Amino acid sequence: MSEATVKPTLPNQPVAPAPKPFAPEDEVMLRESLKRCSPSTFEAAIQFRKTGNPDHVPAVVIGVIERFVEPDLRVKLKDADDDLRLVEDLGIDSLTMMEIVILVEDVLQMSINNEELRNLRTVGDVKTFIDCKARGLPLPKPTKFLPIEHIGTVMPIQPPFLFLNEASVSSTSASGKYKITGQEFFLQGHFKDNPVMPASIMLEALGQLAVLYLLEGAPADPGKRVSPLTIFFTGCEGVRAHRVCRPGDILSLSVKPKRMKMPLATFEGSIRVGADKAVIAEEITLTFGFVEIAEAPAPAAAAPTITAPAPAEAAPLRAAVNA
């Protein structure tokens, strides 16, 4: 296995900038299309259309998203990190997503397929996606949202020692949430009459998210997958706790792989509570190993089997129209 790289998951055609030169009437139409966007959005769009330089794409995309977000939520986009979620944080429903896509298509002169939209959950997903389209690069593996039911199914770690309620995993990072309920068994003694989430457990939670990344997000060699039985903790560096976390706090965890070479994977990780920094880990290193993906045995023809329903998939971001 070589150094982990972003692997193409969907075929993608390079999108050439507008084939014909940018004419004055194009500018008029562009101005009309973007009339409710900020002037800087229009500027970025016109630069992209004139030069084809994809560096202008993120400003256009953020500007278009901003235009469709209710005014009182727009402040969130001002210094948005890429983890800002379209549905939960910005109130963008699937129809609004379609409005965004159609305006982006119109302004950047590109076409986006329904399938390509399904896994766009965060502002970062959208920026990366459009950037790849504009540069003609292969698209990153889409971010997968994993509800607790799914996490419990794939993880070697189980309650009461599992510290993830939900997670999103892409090929380049993983993020998750854990709410400290106050019912955790160790809080009875940590501390007496003063429940505080142990820093060691918070580090454990980051490690668990890294495990989930290895199982669900990490690129694997063809025909192989990471085995949950092979993953163990080996070390960590540069761990600092900045904030005391107590029952009721919601931990926002994120890990990003820094290096990945069999059998070691090193991550950087952080935990926030709201806007507060809670924990930083410069390096968390796990060992892992691959197993061959077994061919699914064909069910015996004479003995029909009842298959369990597939685990609920993350709600796809597409217009669900009951027309």
Added chain:
Amino acid sequence: MPRVFITGLGFVTSIGNDAATVVDHLYALRHGFELYPPFQTSDIPCKVVGTIKGFTTDSTDPEDWTFPAAYAIKRELLRSMAPNGLYAHCALLQAIADARLTPPDISNADTGLYAASGGSPYLTHHHHGRLQKVGVMRCSPLGIVASIVGTLNFNLVAAFRIHGASCGFSSACASSAHALGFAFDDLVLGRQKRMFIVGAEDGNRDAILPFAGMRTLSLQTDPGIASRPFDAARDGFVGTGGATVMVLETEDEVARRGVTPYAEVLGWGQASDGHNVAISHPEGLGSAAAMRLALKASRVEPADVEYVNAHATSTLIGDISEARALRTVFGPALPQVAVSSTKALTGHGLSLAGVMESAFCALALRHGFIPGCAHLRTVDPECAGLNLPRATEARPVRTVLKNSSGFGGANVAVLFRRAT
């Protein structure tokens, strides 16, 4: 059988955007017509429209629209509306306030909404134009729900979190009268406790001008005489748009909430001409049958009806048909029953007309007056025998009948009675 009462009204009409203004216009016989700017070109022979004031909806982009500041409507809701959706949303807010309904009264399984509009030809035209111009995959994702018939119920049921019955009615100019009738049935049958009846139309170029080809629009250039039902010189109807919302509730709900109703809905009837796709039956066959069924269902004798708010739109054929139907139904009682068509003041609201004029009846019952026949100078001899008061009569009214008719010869009649 539970009794059914009208407990709230909301208006965005050519004669006023609130109940008080509408009453003033009905009482004083002040019309809402203007020379409509988009019609003042040489290729458009009809000039007059019952215009909506205080709103501008002459853009295909709802974010360009303006409306009274009292109505705060989020983009999320506006984006899927046609002009008639905006009017209806505002009228529904008024009706809710008028009926003193709280959010829990509105959003529950016992409260439903029936609506009627002709959709939005204006936005249909626009969105199909974009589909042709910019491509199939780039037409607005909300173009359909904003423009097809049904746009009112889609938008309002979602925006107001209605959980009870919802449906759109499409019988052209009888649509919202049908909506009222079936809402009444749902209340009487115990299926619902409260129903909103909504009628609305864009009332703009694309909604009105298609009627020009039938030669049913008045070509009068004087707004003061363009709409004159039953007059010998009438030459067609004048178009209008806007919205009206009526709240119907069962007697138990009226008692529980302690509200004073405008009027009681006694019953209704409907019948079809089975005659022509667009021309009413010359003898008013279906209209007469609808009135008789409504009277029978309401256990009211023709002689007990004091006022008929006629469907009469000021067209040559339609007014005569209705006059004949009235003669048939009322017979010897005809001279005692006052007849007027308030379309002389508002213009013809198409799908909106039935509920708008039923709401006018509710106002007349509460305030004790019969609106006169505005603009009527010489009664068409074919309409002779009707009691057509030229001036408004200020007197307590107890029982009122409302007629509505639509394309295909659909006819609806509804009976109302003063609440106290």
